[in-house]
Amino acid sequence: MTEPRTVAVTGVGMVTPLGNDVESTWNAILSGESGVREIAGFDATGFPTRIAAEVKDLRAEETIEDRKSLKYITPFSLFALAAAEEAVRDAGVRPTSATAERWGLVSGSGMMTTEFDFLQRFQREFAVDGQIDLVRLGAEGARFISSPEFARHQAVAGQALLHKRYDIRGYSANLHTACASGGQALGLAMRVVRSGQADFVLAGGYDTMINPIGLAGFCLLGAISADNDRPSSASRPFDLTRNGFVLGEGAGFMVLEDWQRARERGAKIYAELAGEGNSLSSYRITDSPPSGDGPIQAIRGALADAGETFDSIDYLNAHGTSTPMNDLSETNAIKAVFGDRAYDLAVSSTKSQMGHLIAAAGAVEGIICALAIQHSTAPMTANLGTPDEACDLDYVSEGCRPMQIDAALSNSFGFGGSNSCLVFRSPQRAEDRGR
Amino acid sequence: MQNGVVITGFGCLTASGADATATWEAVLSGESGIREAATWDSSGWPWPLAGEIKDYSPRDLVSDRKLLKFITRQDVIGLNAVTQAVTHSGIIEHRDELADPTSFNDRTGVFVGSPATKHRYQHDFLSPLADSAGDSREFGVRAMEDVHPMWLLRTLPNNVLAYVGIQYGFKGANANITAHGVSGSQAIAEACRYLRDGAIDQAIVVGYDSASELEALPYYASVGLLSSRGLRPFDRSRDGTGVGEGAGALVLETQDAAERRGAKIYGGVLGSSVVAEAAGVLSVREGGEGVSRAIRLALEDSEMRPDDIGMISAHANGSRVSDAGEAQAFTEIFGASSIPVTGFKWSLAHTIAASGAIESILALLCLANGRVPGIANLEELSPECRGVSVSASEQKPRSSVGLVVSRAFAGLNSCIVLSSHV
Numbered sequence: 001m002t003e004p005r006t007v008a009v010t011g012v013g014m015v016t017p018l019g020n021d022v023e024s025t026w027n028a029i030l031s032g033e034s035g036v037r038e039i040a041g042f043d044a045t046g047f048p049t050r051i052a053a054e055v056k057d058l059r060a061e062e063t064i065e066d067r068k069s070l071k072y073i074t075p076f077s078l079f080a081l082a083a084a085e086e087a088v089r090d091a092g093v094r095p096t097s098a099t100a101e102r103w104g105l106v107s108g109s110g111m112m113t114t115e116f117d118f119l120q121r122f123q124r125e126f127a128v129d130g131q132i133d134l135v136r137l138g139a140e141g142a143r144f145i146s147s148p149e150f151a152r153h154q155a156v157a158g159q160a161l162l163h164k165r166y167d168i169r170g171y172s173a174n175l176h177t178a179c180a181s182g183g184q185a186l187g188l189a190m191r192v193v194r195s196g197q198a199d200f201v202l203a204g205g206y207d208t209m210i211n212p213i214g215l216a217g218f219c220l221l222g223a224i225s226a227d228n229d230r231p232s233s234a235s236r237p238f239d240l241t242r243n244g245f246v247l248g249e250g251a252g253f254m255v256l257e258d259w260q261r262a263r264e265r266g267a268k269i270y271a272e273l274a275g276e277g278n279s280l281s282s283y284r285i286t287d288s289p290p291s292g293d294g295p296i297q298a299i300r301g302a303l304a305d306a307g308e309t310f311d312s313i314d315y316l317n318a319h320g321t322s323t324p325m326n327d328l329s330e331t332n333a334i335k336a337v338f339g340d341r342a343y344d345l346a347v348s349s350t351k352s353q354m355g356h357l358i359a360a361a362g363a364v365e366g367i368i369c370a371l372a373i374q375h376s377t378a379p380m381t382a383n384l385g386t387p388d389e390a391c392d393l394d395y396v397s398e399g400c401r402p403m404q405i406d407a408a409l410s411n412s413f414g415f416g417g418s419n420s421c422l423v424f425r426s427p428q429r430a431e432d433r434g435r
Numbered sequence: 436m437q438n439g440v441v442i443t444g445f446g447c448l449t450a451s452g453a454d455a456t457a458t459w460e461a462v463l464s465g466e467s468g469i470r471e472a473a474t475w476d477s478s479g480w481p482w483p484l485a486g487e488i489k490d491y492s493p494r495d496l497v498s499d500r501k502l503l504k505f506i507t508r509q510d511v512i513g514l515n516a517v518t519q520a521v522t523h524s525g526i527i528e529h530r531d532e533l534a535d536p537t538s539f540n541d542r543t544g545v546f547v548g549s550p551a552t553k554h555r556y557q558h559d560f561l562s563p564l565a566d567s568a569g570d571s572r573e574f575g576v577r578a579m580e581d582v583h584p585m586w587l588l589r590t591l592p593n594n595v596l597a598y599v600g601i602q603y604g605f606k607g608a609n610a611n612i613t614a615h616g617v618s619g620s621q622a623i624a625e626a627c628r629y630l631r632d633g634a635i636d637q638a639i640v641v642g643y644d645s646a647s648e649l650e651a652l653p654y655y656a657s658v659g660l661l662s663s664r665g666l667r668p669f670d671r672s673r674d675g676t677g678v679g680e681g682a683g684a685l686v687l688e689t690q691d692a693a694e695r696r697g698a699k700i701y702g703g704v705l706g707s708s709v710v711a712e713a714a715g716v717l718s719v720r721e722g723g724e725g726v727s728r729a730i731r732l733a734l735e736d737s738e739m740r741p742d743d744i745g746m747i748s749a750h751a752n753g754s755r756v757s758d759a760g761e762a763q764a765f766t767e768i769f770g771a772s773s774i775p776v777t778g779f780k781w782s783l784a785h786t787i788a789a790s791g792a793i794e795s796i797l798a799l800l801c802l803a804n805g806r807v808p809g810i811a812n813l814e815e816l817s818p819e820c821r822g823v824s825v826s827a828s829e830q831k832p833r834s835s836v837g838l839v840v841s842r843a844f845a846g847l848n849s850c851i852v853l854s855s856h857v
Binding site for chain 2: 043044045046047048070100101106109111112114119120122123127128129130131132135136137138139140141142143144145146147150151152153155156157159160161163164166167169170171172173174175176177178184188191195212213215216217218219220221222234235278279280281282283284285293296297301305306333414415416417418420
């Protein structure tokens with residue numbers, strides 16, 4: 001067997017509630033901004049929660065040059081295409097007829113596919129009184145839906161658009177493990193490059209659940225914060241008064257490639273994606289246990305996979321959702337893995353500023369780890385004003401912290417119990433290890 | 436076979452049979468499970484055909500009755516197949532004897548081919564929509580009153596993954612693949628990746644779907660994909676596919692782990708592939724270019740030559756373009772050789788995210804029994820499919836190695852190479 005390859009991050013792109021590209025998002029992180037507002041995309045005043053972290057002013061016509069593709073675009077695939085384009089441009093490499101089959105695509109995508117407008121139209125047409133008229137649906141159903149609409153509702157719609165836009169003809173995967181999707185996608189993509197199954201992988205996640213159905217689902221469950229009067233501090237991970245997460249939306253994509261090739265073509269390398277830990281909590285659908293079991297195996301697995309130990313990590317980008325259970329379980333997992341060293345580790349949750357991007361979260365936060373390494377800066381946990389005795393780590397609550405970061409972890413834990421932990425290493429450290 | 440992956444258990448639930456044996460026997464005897472849809476009144480529908488699970492009874496399919504409140508029909512089907520496979524493998528009895536079951540659980544993965552979301556999940560919102568008559572504020576109020584608080588959790592695309600974990604306590608690496616018709620095959624492929632990488636020692640793999648939901652029939656028909664007369668792969672008269680429900684599950688282990696516990700080994704997964712055609716959301720490229728590449732890569736991954744392949748389980752979904760493209764790929768790679776080719780969707784319907792897993796199990800049974808069932812409703816081989824050894828009657832595999840082909844929207848193609856002899 002050939003030696004596993006080292007995996008380089010050579011391009012990054014994102015669309016987040018803090019900005020429609022990497023630079024504006026990073027600058028907003030540094031200046032402590034919040035992306036949470038009253039929901040503007042639709043009238044949410046009938047719901048208990050009326051706030052969310054929405055993407056602002058991203059226009060499809062300006063993002064998609066191919067007019068024909070516009071018919072196949074949904075809000076989340078628009079985010080995906082915009083973030084992927086930034087990543088590919090940033091990497092300075094794209095598939096050609098000679099390399100198309102050596103390019104792969106791995107994405108974590110969201111669970112909402114049917115658009116609310118479509119459901120409304122369906123109701124008016126086939127369920128006037130709320131009950132479906134079967135005779136009418138049988139007779140008229142095929143004429144009711146258009147081909148682009150049918151295509152848009154497929155879970156693979158975003159994956160298909162990305163393949164077509166970049167003519168990526170190699171390996172492909174579309175994953176959904178709720179909030180762990182983006183992290184698991186990057187982890188799988190890393191393995192694909194490592195094993196030589198592809199030379200380049202466009203990898204990331206995209207999602208939005210900020211629509212009447214998604215919001216209803218989370219409100220019914222009582223999982224999101226209803227601090228409607230103070231949106232900018234509604235997401236306050238690790239704070240004693242935290243009361244649920246804030247819905248976000250967006251996308252993050254990376255170009256991952258074989259380190260050697262990246263060096264040979266003189267690519268700018270942000271970081272090495274060095275390890276993945278992937279586990280299942282097998283406890284409850286919405287939570288990991290307070291002990292941190294589940295996340296613990298993911299973090300340990302990632303460290304072992306990267307050949308790092310608990311004392312070599314400088315920064316950890318937490319899942320940190322701002323729900324009572326997650327933040328406790330995650331804190332305890334970090335303590336279980338890092339022991340006394342846990343208190344020396346800089347831990348922060350960027351969800352405090354941009355909300356929870358669900359299937360996109362792990363991908364965006366992975367990019368944030370790469371940027372933290374590049375800029376020697378640990379992002380902060382905003383809104384942590386009332387410490388929780390049970391959550392007593394160093395959450396970087398005073399503001400972004402300038403510090404050398406040679407190894408960073410990114411945690412993502414999903415509804416359903418899937419956990420992902422990724423290890424990113426600085427280019428310097430990766431090179432030193434390679435010698 | 437270093438780092439080899441072996442199959443130590445399997446189970447399935449299809450329109451044609453309630454378990455792997457019943458499904459296998461139905462296919463062998465030329466029976467189809469495709470009927471007019473009966474889970475709703477489909478009389479008068481122009482496209483009524485569906486491969487539905489017969490005598491569906493959730494209480495019989497899932498033993499934990501409390502769980503039924505938190506999952507949907509497709510989850511029930513998926514979990515039933517997993518229970519069959521896990522029982523078949525004996526891994527729980529093995530774990531019960533271990534001094535350290537924690538480490539066993541941490542090194543047991545779960546890999547799922549999932550149908551993602553469904554139109555019918557949204558139907559819970561039709562009443563609040565009707566009652567609010569276009570007033571979005573009112574819709575919010577009504578939705579909070581009318582819809583079940585657990586709605587979101589019941590509709591998670593990763594419910595089967597989550598509940599396999601919770602039911603058995605498995606905590607290893609996992610993935611939930613939502614890639615339409617290749618999901619089941621890719622779940623097998625990704626489980627093999629993590630097994631070969633040494634991240635886990637054993638994995639539960641399941642592909643499940645209830646593709647023939649209420650809205651699916653008219654919508655699939657709207658884009659010309661559905662046949663109103665039945666699914667007739669490779670036939671001159673084929674005019675579309677038919678969708679259905681089902682699940683297939685396998686227990687995979689590293690050869691080391693299986694041998695250490697003295698497990699009965701039914702076969703092995705030798706290699707796999709996934710490739711994209713980059714053709715758009717619904718299109719497949721003519722000529723089978725994507726299938727050819729997927730086959731070549733799977734052969735390479737399994738270190739097999741075309742001549743080593745003893746039989747092919749084709750995607751064979753009854754679509755004009757897809758069947759012709761597959762046939763072209765087969766003749767291109769395997770030449771004029773008479774490798775027996777068959778397919779199973781004429782009997783089970785196209786179970787989309789489940790199909791790759793179910794058909795891998797049936798291919799394993801072909802190899803183990805030395806029998807390749809015919810495509811019973813094949814009357815006249817399409818001229819576009821000439822050169823392919825497909826038949827209405829039974830054939831014999833030429834070796835113990837089989838190739839399973841799956842195709843999907845987004846122009847995805849995936850192949851699994853498996854063997855009944857390890």
